[in-house]
Amino acid sequence: MRIAIAIAALSVLVVGFSGTSAQQPTSPTPVLTALDYLEIEQLVYRYGYALDTGADNGSGYADLYADDATFTGTNQGPSGRTYQGRERLAALARGGKRGPNFMSHWVTNVVIEPAPGGAIGKTYVGIFDIGNGGNGAKSRVDHGGLYNDVYVKTPQGWRFKSRSFFESTSGAPVQPPPAMMAPPRALSASPGPQSPNPESRIPNPGRLTAEDYIEIQQLVARYPYALDQNPDEGLSYANLFTPDAVFRQPRTEGRQNLATMASRAPHGAKYTRHFLANHVIEATTDGAVGKQYLVAVDIGESGQPSSIFLGGHYEDVYAKTPEGWRFNTRTFIASATGTEAK
Amino acid sequence: MNVRSTRVVSIIGVAVLALAWSAHAVSGQADSASPRPLASVAGKPAASFAGLTPLDYIEIKQLVSRYAYAVDTGADNGNVYASLFAPDGAFADRMGRETKGREALAALARRNTRGPQSAFHFIVNHVIEPTSEGAVGKEYLVQLRIGEGERPNDIFGGGHYEDVYVKTPDGWRFKRRQFMPSEGGPRPRQEAEAR
Numbered sequence: 001m002r003i004a005i006a007i008a009a010l011s012v013l014v015v016g017f018s019g020t021s022a023q024q025p026t027s028p029t030p031v032l033t034a035l036d037y038l039e040i041e042q043l044v045y046r047y048g049y050a051l052d053t054g055a056d057n058g059s060g061y062a063d064l065y066a067d068d069a070t071f072t073g074t075n076q077g078p079s080g081r082t083y084q085g086r087e088r089l090a091a092l093a094r095g096g097k098r099g100p101n102f103m104s105h106w107v108t109n110v111v112i113e114p115a116p117g118g119a120i121g122k123t124y125v126g127i128f129d130i131g132n133g134g135n136g137a138k139s140r141v142d143h144g145g146l147y148n149d150v151y152v153k154t155p156q157g158w159r160f161k162s163r164s165f166f167e168s169t170s171g172a173p174v175q176p177p178p179a180m181m182a183p184p185r186a187l188s189a190s191p192g193p194q195s196p197n198p199e200s201r202i203p204n205p206g207r208l209t210a211e212d213y214i215e216i217q218q219l220v221a222r223y224p225y226a227l228d229q230n231p232d233e234g235l236s237y238a239n240l241f242t243p244d245a246v247f248r249q250p251r252t253e254g255r256q257n258l259a260t261m262a263s264r265a266p267h268g269a270k271y272t273r274h275f276l277a278n279h280v281i282e283a284t285t286d287g288a289v290g291k292q293y294l295v296a297v298d299i300g301e302s303g304q305p306s307s308i309f310l311g312g313h314y315e316d317v318y319a320k321t322p323e324g325w326r327f328n329t330r331t332f333i334a335s336a337t338g339t340e341a342k
Numbered sequence: 343m344n345v346r347s348t349r350v351v352s353i354i355g356v357a358v359l360a361l362a363w364s365a366h367a368v369s370g371q372a373d374s375a376s377p378r379p380l381a382s383v384a385g386k387p388a389a390s391f392a393g394l395t396p397l398d399y400i401e402i403k404q405l406v407s408r409y410a411y412a413v414d415t416g417a418d419n420g421n422v423y424a425s426l427f428a429p430d431g432a433f434a435d436r437m438g439r440e441t442k443g444r445e446a447l448a449a450l451a452r453r454n455t456r457g458p459q460s461a462f463h464f465i466v467n468h469v470i471e472p473t474s475e476g477a478v479g480k481e482y483l484v485q486l487r488i489g490e491g492e493r494p495n496d497i498f499g500g501g502h503y504e505d506v507y508v509k510t511p512d513g514w515r516f517k518r519r520q521f522m523p524s525e526g527g528p529r530p531r532q533e534a535e536a537r
Contacts, residue, residue, distance in 0.1 A: 034396035
């Protein structure tokens with residue numbers, strides 16, 4: 001079974017991971033299967049509906065949390081505010097502008113990692129105010145930022161153990177949020193005991209396993225964090241690419257140049273700007289290709305209105321290396337209307 | 343919720359196809375094709391399900407991602423859009439009016455295209471639930487006007503989709519997709535100003 005092989009490979013890899021979020025030191029780090037990744041992702045996506053609709057008088061929202069779990073709004077008050085317990089959590093999903101068809105919390109860029117006791121993750125959230133009846137006149141980005149999550153597998157399925165919201169802020173790096181992530185790793189590729197040749201390619205039989213899809217999704221989901229938060233002068237960003245990779249435009253080739261390009265872009269420890277959607281992945285005979293939509297949102301700070309900086313789509317070529325899937329080429333094409341060819 | 347009522351409506355039409363093809367894996371991954379029980383993420387067990395494999399989830403996600411490109415670009419004269427639907431599949435607008443059949447769906451895409459390079463439909467928060475006939479799902483949609491001449495980039499609108507999926511010999515397809523615009527209901531003025 002391919003999944004069993006992947007599990008064996010993963011169990012070796014997770015040993016090297018160290019989470020910085022609060023965990024019981026004795027909790028073992030589980031192996032996450034493809035289905036675990038997908039179910040955690042489903043939990044993350046249900047969050048918006050539960051909060052925006054206030055279903056079941058807020059109980060639908062509280063149901064997403066494990067017993068004793070917490071939500072922390074780090075933007076509330078001078079030092080943040082933490083909510084714990086079913087009733088306090090349910091109260092967060094009551095009142096205000098809600099309804100069965102209200103859509104506000106736009107969650108994307110979901111990164112998931114195994115961690116002691118379960119898993120950790122992070123997502124971008126754009127908090128929209130969409131005009132009634134789809135009337136665009138009053139629609140706007142209200143605010144947005146970053147969620148940092150700890151997940152736990154309960155008898156009822158995966159649940160939030162904790163979720164913290166960080167408002168997007170640009171500028172100088174500030175105290176980094178918890179749940180820092182390890183570099184992307186192979187889920188399905190065996191790392192091998194000796195240091196692999198990063199130039200080598202693992203051949204692909206023209207089709208992708210579930211683990212391949214998830215690993216490519218995780219690669220792409222990490223891209224915005226590496227660019228917007230850039231904690232290490234572009235190293236995390238450059239390491240998402242193969243050594244011979246090319247980014248366009250401007251044409252940028254090789255990891256050193258990619259790191260330099262990333263570091264010239266605005267970034268900050270809690271900065272969220274690149275929101276991705278609509279990730280299509282296709283197998284090729286020697287790897288995979290894919291595409292996503294991008295909207296870069298300048299989230300208003302200090303009460304200023306938000307605006308849309310740019311948008312369009314990426315076209316990617318992915319290569320499976322001994323380190324896992326990486327970008328081999330990534331090309332951004334700005335959105336434009338009309339019939340002219342790109 | 344609305345998804346549940348959509349599911350009930352769909353039972354009769356989808357059951358035959360779903361049962362006939364549930365053993366087929368679209369990508370030929372024999373080791374991933376066997377259905378497995380799935381713990382309900384929401385805590386409420388699904389009313390009934392045939393089981394979705396990881397590849398089923400992934401393929402349904404891929405179907406939904408492809409929708410945006412197909413409707414925004416109107417590729418292949420709208421036929422790419424039409425091909426995302428089952429032969430008897432339908433798109434329903436906010437009033438529930440259905441567009442059905444390949445040519446009508448292709449024409450819908452031709453009317454709505456904004457050009458081969460446009461990115462307008464941003465679809466996120468994709469929740470998928472197995473049913474005894476296949477799967478249902480929902481997503482948030484935000485429509486963004488970006489790079490449209492001199493107009494400043496802005497949000498046109500948004501809402502959510504409610505979907506019924508069916509596994510056909512060609513893979514997962516939309517059996518029905520309905521768009522529901524976002525509605526926040528009345529909002530107290532003082533709260534609006536306090537944000």
